Amino acid sequence: MVLVLGVSMGSSGARAVLTHSDQPHLPPIDRCHIRAAAGASPVEPVLTAVRRMYSAARRRDEYITGTAVTCQNRYQAELVGEALGTGRVTLVDEALAQARYLRFTEKLPAAGSVTLFDLGSSGVTLTQLDCRTDTVLAGTFCTGVGGDAYDELLCEWLDGAGVFTDEAAAGRYREALSSARVVTAADPDTAERAVITRSDLAELCADTVREAAGLVQRVAEQTEITPDALALLGGCTRNAALCARVGDLLEIPLICDSEPEYVSARGALLFAAERPAAGIRTAHIRAGGQVVPLAPPTVGRRKVYAAAAVTIGLGATVAGLLTAQNGTAAPARNNYVPTDVLDAPPEP
Numbered sequence: 001m002v003l004v005l006g007v008s009m010g011s012s013g014a015r016a017v018l019t020h021s022d023q024p025h026l027p028p029i030d031r032c033h034i035r036a037a038a039g040a041s042p043v044e045p046v047l048t049a050v051r052r053m054y055s056a057a058r059r060r061d062e063y064i065t066g067t068a069v070t071c072q073n074r075y076q077a078e079l080v081g082e083a084l085g086t087g088r089v090t091l092v093d094e095a096l097a098q099a100r101y102l103r104f105t106e107k108l109p110a111a112g113s114v115t116l117f118d119l120g121s122s123g124v125t126l127t128q129l130d131c132r133t134d135t136v137l138a139g140t141f142c143t144g145v146g147g148d149a150y151d152e153l154l155c156e157w158l159d160g161a162g163v164f165t166d167e168a169a170a171g172r173y174r175e176a177l178s179s180a181r182v183v184t185a186a187d188p189d190t191a192e193r194a195v196i197t198r199s200d201l202a203e204l205c206a207d208t209v210r211e212a213a214g215l216v217q218r219v220a221e222q223t224e225i226t227p228d229a230l231a232l233l234g235g236c237t238r239n240a241a242l243c244a245r246v247g248d249l250l251e252i253p254l255i256c257d258s259e260p261e262y263v264s265a266r267g268a269l270l271f272a273a274e275r276p277a278a279g280i281r282t283a284h285i286r287a288g289g290q291v292v293p294l295a296p297p298t299v300g301r302r303k304v305y306a307a308a309a310v311t312i313g314l315g316a317t318v319a320g321l322l323t324a325q326n327g328t329a330a331p332a333r334n335n336y337v338p339t340d341v342l343d344a345p346p347e348p
Contacts, residue, residue, distance in 0.1 A: 002021045002065050003018060003019065003020060003062050003063060003065065004018075004021045004024075004065060004067070004269050004272040005057075005067040006024070006068055006097075006265040006267070006268030006270075006272055007046055007053075007067070007068070007069045007070070007265055008094065008264035008265040008268060009042070009043075009070060009071050010072065010120055010264075011121060012121035012147070013033065014033075014045035014049045015034075015265045016031060016032050016052070017031045017269060018030045018053045018056060019269060021065065024269040024273070025104065029060070030056040030057075031265075032049055032052050032053065033261075041079070043076075043083050046069060046080055046083075047083060047084075050067065050084070066273060067088070067089045067090070067272055068089065068090040069089055069090070069092070070264045070267065072125065092267070092271050094118075094125075095129060095139070097264050097271065098118070098264055099116070099131075100267045100270050100271070101263050101266045101267035101270060102114075102263070102267075104270060105257070107231070108229075108255070109229055110131065110132075111132055111228075112131055113130050113223075113227050114128070114129060114229045115127070115220070115231070117212070117233060117246070119232070119233070120146055121146055121235075121236075122146055122147075123143040124146055125139070126216060126219050128225070131228070138219050144208065144211070145208045147235065147236045148167075150174055150201070150208075151168075151170045152170075153204050153205060153208075154174055154204060155169075158185055158196075161185075162187070162190075162192045164189070165185065165188070169185075170185075173196055175235070175238075177196065177198050178235075178239060198239060198240065199241055201239060201241065202241035202242050202245055209242060209245050209246055212246065213250050216230065226252075228252070230247070230252050230255065232254055232255065232260060233261075233264070235261035238261070
């Protein structure tokens with residue numbers, strides 16, 4: 001059987017989906033979520049995910065014909081290209097992969113524009129694009145609205161209820177509320193307990209949700225085009241109460257996927273199935289956009305050397321897997337172009 005692999009790269013880690021080339025929307029053969037380790041290179045989760053999926057294919061005695069990785073910016077694309085070789089994988093702008101999958105599943109409007117509301121761990125990425133041409137009209141990124149911020153708020157709320165825990169545990173409670181309406185948090189030292197509901201989380205995050213909704217409106221003001229729909233993406237949008245609040249504030253139709261955190265990886269599958277290894281760029285028509293590359297984290301020199309050594313070793317292993325299955329393709333020039341990141345206007 002012919003298999004394809006789609007991987008999405010984010011600030012919190014990587015997600016990978018392995019499936020048959022003609023079934024990107026069906027339950028995958030295998031998938032994984034590799035979290036980023038503190039102080040490690042952001043490309044390491046991608047390498048680990050690729051290696052794990054190739055091992056899964058080998059156990060099934062099946063062949064992966066194409067691998068595509070979505071990147072949020074040029075910095076991420078350069079990391080993946082250097083680690084794997086752009087002749088072996090297809091690098092895809094994340095917004096383009098998201099739009100492609102939403103169109104494949106017939107959720108994207110046939111005309112007009114849509115705003116991709118990608119709520120991740122480090123913040124919210126907004127991209128408004130034309131539905132006919134996949135042309136990016138405007139985009140921005142805002143920290144302070146995302147899983148990390150919500151975890152901090154929830155941790156403080158639990159402290160006030162007498163349940164003292166860390167942000168990692170608060171994050172697990174938040175993720176549990178994606179599938180459960182109520183969860184019980186427990187203090188590991190005192191056995192004190194507190195009940196958290198989806199409504200509690202929505203109320204706790206009300207101010208940041210209003211901020212995010214205002215940001216959508218300001219991006220629309222920049223383009224002078226009102227979006228016809230808002231696509232809710234990223235793991236944080238699994239909370240139904242948060243999504244409903246965003247929809248009420250903006251009064252525009254919402255596009256929701258059953259697994260919003262895997263939309264990027266599933267979009268990558270479509271490119272892996274139809275294109276040779278290359279850099280897939282998104283068209284831009286709005287002038288004056290400022291590209292803001294992601295700066296590498298500031299860490300000690302020893303940690304940098306250690307992380308680099310691990311990344312080089314892991315990258316060589318994964319590149320070997322790609323070469324073994326795909327042949328010795330000559331590296332292509334990385335012509336990946338990231339989505340423009342436009343600074344939002346200041347608050348009035």
